[in-house]
Amino acid sequence: MLMLGMIARRVASGLLTLLIVSVIVFVGTNILPGDATEAILGQSTSPEAVAGLRKALGLDLPAHERYLRWLAGLLSGDPGVSLINRLPVAQLIGPRLANSLLLTALTAAVAVPLALLIGITTAIWRGSLYDRVANVTAVSLVAVPEFLLATVGVILFAVQLRWVSAMATPSVGSFTQALQNFTLPVLTLCFAVTAQMARMTRAALLGVLDSSYIEMARLKGVRPARLVLHHALRNAAGPIANAVPLNLSSLLGGVIIVEVIFSYPGLAKLAVDAVETRDMPLVQACAMIFCATFMLLVLLADICSILSNPRLRTR
């Protein structure tokens, strides 16, 4: 019960935070004078036309009412109409969101097992050459901008070797086609996420490896591999389960750069295009989806910690 209560409180606090985020996004995008009517009608227009359009768009309402309308629209799946092509934002976002989810899911499918493997093996062979090289590489990779990895990847594999294409399309017709399309963007996204996740996995394991029951097992003559896999991994599972979603959340930044580089028709590319054309309803909706996803991953990480804390178990 204690555990359920904590999770419920955590979810409620997350929802409150999301509400504050929506206020920040709404106020941030509405604080400047000059509104959508200018963007739609242009400079040379009659005051009557402006007034009519303002009324039609609900821009004549006071700010808090517009916020509530926007929020209600967002919650009911209708975040307004694009200022540029007058299409419903939901219709623009739908297919793009699916494409982005495909890209990030593929990245996670590669990055998570790889990171766990590297994290666990470096913990087993702590202090070895492999461990030190992996650590310095991981620290460096976290600090490398995605566009460097992507450009080097394109020059090597698309231009010189011609193995894959430099553009990414979200089609997975056949296996080779999928490899052609997704290898470079997925690899680019994988590097930083894997590096950080592997470091946190290793740190979680080392934290447990320093405890006295492990010392006892070591003195009894248990081999390092068995020590880590059998004795330590169980107690490190909580922190590791916490690290996985936490690090996946950093994909949300990388995916923006990667989708633009490879001209991948995902949600992030849509958001960047919307910023260029100042299509505010679209920017707001994309921003809220990104924030909600981010918060969901952090929430998941926290719930993993709560679930894996034996002190909170009632039985």
Place this chain on the structure above:
Amino acid sequence: MSDAAIAAPRRRRLSVARQAGIALVLAWAALAAFGPYLAPYRAGDVVNAGVFAPMSAAHPFGTDYLGRDMLSRTLHGARYTVGVAMVATVLACAAGIALGILSAVRKGWTDSVLGRAADALISIPHLMFALVVVAAFGTSLPVLILMAAISYVPGSYRFARALALDVNAMDFVEVARARGEKTAYVVWAEILPNMVVPLLTDFGLRFVFVVLLLSGLSFLGLGIQPPNADWGALVRENINGVYEAAPAVLVPAVAIAALTISITLLIDGFSGRSRTMVR
């Protein structure tokens, strides 16, 4: 206390690694300050070597998509990449540390309100926050600096608050309070000096993140605008050079990586433990 601890008092000498680290930081600062004066050409000069020229003695980094000397472009860009990020990080950390200590010392509703605001702001992915700000306020330099600063205040705030809470609970702080010292004195003379080293490593880490954020934004074409260019913008304008494997597209990207990796490795050596670097 053991005999060994008494016999070997801690000496205040800098290790080789720390000296190397300080030299490295000074080198990057010098590049930002004097880079433009070292450049053989002005930023806009078109040289007689064609576009996307390979590396040569006359043009060590080749030429860009308009036939401008890349070494000069990169040196001019250093001021934007290093300088702008430095200003934004100083702002972010100054605000974060001040608010963090305020939260830790005042506690109560000040702490709750600031904590809730930090929670909300930290829930917006940095690059997405940047996109929203640029969409609303444009891409002028003050907007970019303030945006990057605000985006990284919550992280700095949380870090400083946790540190200040630890120090605040120590005996010497209680002694100072019992002496009747004012809060301002306690913060300035007792709490702050004991936070300096971890705060410096946090500053370095945050600087790396700000560099990556601003160059990422410039790479998207939504950061520093032409004719000025930071290293991210240089990658963007020369992106078609990838098809010729031109140094023009690689050099600025490698320059960013050299900056961020060297600082990160330096911090990793300094703190001696693997800090979680998620936001």
